[in-house]
Amino acid sequence: MTKYEKEIYHIITASMEHLTAEQIYTALKRKYPKVVIATVYNNLNKLWKAGMVHKVTVENMPDRYDRTVKHDHLVCSKCGKLADISFEDLTASLRRQMGGDFLYYDLKVFYLCPECRHQERSQEDISKQQ
Template identity: 55%
Template structure:
């Protein structure tokens, strides 16, 4: 693993904010000021392909990256804000329902955060 990949993995694992590639790039530049954005994208993709990090895709938003520890997400339909939610591991229950082994799943629960709810209410008044 390259020095960049090691540091990127550390940044993602230490963060609980579901960072975009650009945010990872900004954090990495504090240690390696001459790093280029393409290096960050390449390493994020490699780490994701190696299943060392998770990639979270939400339509209309940039991909975000997260630690691999099993957890699920609440996604605001308005602004795309992500929050972690621990529903325990549902793999066994899902496997019983579908009758085949499940390798992994990515559960995203859609909601409306308080800020977006308030904006909608203000528009309605």
């Protein structure tokens, strides 16, 4: 691993957040002020291809990078925030239904996160008062 690969890998695995390339770039810049964002993208791609990091793709949102420990995600359909969640391992059940093996599965559950729910509720209150 190159110096930057190591640093980026560390930033992702040490974080409980789901960081975008931009956020990783900001974190990396604190230590290496001269780093450019293309370096971050290149190294993220390398780490992802090597299976070292997990990429979470949600429509209309920037990709986010995550630890590879098996877990699933709750996605806020309003602000796009991710939260970790663990389902029962579906591997055996899926294999049985497919009658064979598969590469991986990636589950996302869409909801409104507590903040967005709160916001919607207060907007409702305002409209009731009008």
